Amino acid sequence: MIIDCHGHYTTAPRSLEAYRRQQAALFPDAAKLAALEVPRFSDDQLRDSIESGQLRIQQERGVDLTLFSPRAAGMSHHIGDAATSASWSILCNDLIARICRMHPRHFVGVAQLPQSPGVAPANCIPELVRCVEELGFVGCNLNPDPSGGHWKEPPLTDRWWYPLYEKMVELDVPAMIHVSASCNPAFHTAGAHYLNGDTTAFMQLVEGNLFRDFPTLRFVIPHGGGAVPYHWGRFRGLALDLKQPPLAEHLLRNVFFDTCVYHQPGIDLLARVIPTDNVLFASEIIGAVQGIDPETGHYFDDTRRYIDAVPWLSAEDRAKIFEANARRVYPRLNAWLDLHGYHPP
């Protein structure tokens, strides 16, 4: 089977975004925020949005199941405060849960966390527990920069984040390290801030010793790891200069890269540099780049084609990238797949 570990619900009904805009506009007026009507969506609305969107495309491409989370740019943790972030996250996660219940063979949930700038991430624990234990989610998205491009939080290796990590380890769920929309005009969201977030997070992990404290904590770095695999020699060299262990030992038991890299040479490099055990298939369908590549005639984000075209990958390698690694990094996925009629690998 083919599992896409990185999909966002970018085709949600428009009134969802309208609600969020109202919430941002009313903040910090608590009375008006309390009176703001939460939008309701019919099953038909949700079904239409997904069956004409992500589900149609993933089926055309032969992708069985997507790990599905709320729109990354929509998380916008910099808007409002912890309370607005909490109500917004609950609303978004509940929509994901409904999509997953409608199409459990095709979607499984990944949680948005109610982070807020300067608020200790321990505040995300109740929503993480709810998503995993009540809604059946298998992972979460963790934003290393809830300020939206101003980078004011401590590095991911700081004890600031530890209570959340403790709960993730206890629940056995990984986090994809994914920033949200940039509100800094220097950074284009999908063209700079996302890739910078990936590179920054990885280098924080190189500098620190997080996995000594959390040997079973697992992070997925999206967008093919930002600049990291292209500069793998630089990072290996920096680790040496910093007297850290070799990266394979220091990080690669805990850190994984997705395949959201939108051309063949990039995927070839990823597959050449990063061990196959650390690469998880992903596309971000209807995501950052939505057009057709005039050089190939195929959608930029049709990443399955690139992986199929890497000449030196064996059938076993592809099975790891497409399925086995996702089952290993997101262990709760196995029970979900069993429950919904997939055969064990």
Next chain:
Amino acid sequence: MIIDCHGHYTTAPRSLEAYRRQQAALFPDAAKLAALEVPRFSDDQLRDSIESGQLRIQQERGVDLTLFSPRAAGMSHHIGDAATSASWSILCNDLIARICRMHPRHFVGVAQLPQSPGVAPANCIPELVRCVEELGFVGCNLNPDPSGGHWKEPPLTDRWWYPLYEKMVELDVPAMIHVSASCNPAFHTAGAHYLNGDTTAFMQLVEGNLFRDFPTLRFVIPHGGGAVPYHWGRFRGLALDLKQPPLAEHLLRNVFFDTCVYHQPGIDLLARVIPTDNVLFASEIIGAVQGIDPETGHYFDDTRRYIDAVPWLSAEDRAKIFEANARRVYPRLNAWLDLHGYHPP
């Protein structure tokens, strides 16, 4: 011949840094700053620092000439104000000029600019003119984030920067877009901030239309372009989504990438994705990564080996990357090379 377009004077006598620390500590006490003694260096001190450092290594590697500028992390435009930045830049540029006069066949100058957060970059024009017209420098380093990791300046496409660009065009000198030290704990200087700066700058150029206004302005993006070549499909797709022309037409007459990528797969990708006319040889000797790669037994930053090993590059391609592109992007280099006994290509 082989021209390295990216070298910094990282081996300057230690009292230079000590002076800078004092300057930072005394700021903003104008009287004490005025009384601070500017360090003086003998020719022998400078000669030793360079002959045992960059010059020795570049000669061992068969590199003829390096475009040499003050230490990138040392620019630290976030320290002090425009006045401290000006005196610091003059001091650093003068040292570069002395090195270049000692070894004119091996070093030519590239200017540090006296940028300061929130100060219009027009303030850099006098020092740029001095460096080019009096000291014989052939280019400058332009910091898109003088705040040191807080990213508070307008994008490089904003009119904020135009007076400086007008002078660069008039002098016919390009800029390498190079951030300086990060004072934001989220960003490791060489492992995150540098690469993010490269990616961010490129995406600002994708979004804007700077080269419509300045058709002969030229930028070099260092460190192999940050994340850009690895994500070339993403950037081509984003340009399409933004209704911009194809990148070749939109940017590649004006934007060039250096080869500071410290492993073979990265250089292979760069050479595969970016047209040969847009790639300039560079190493950053005694720079970000100073060790030996245990996988190859050679220094990580010995980038000449990687370029020599790209199987599909022709002799003509290599001549462009090693020499001709640098002469084209930095046209003032030709007169310097003529003057110092190099034969035209």
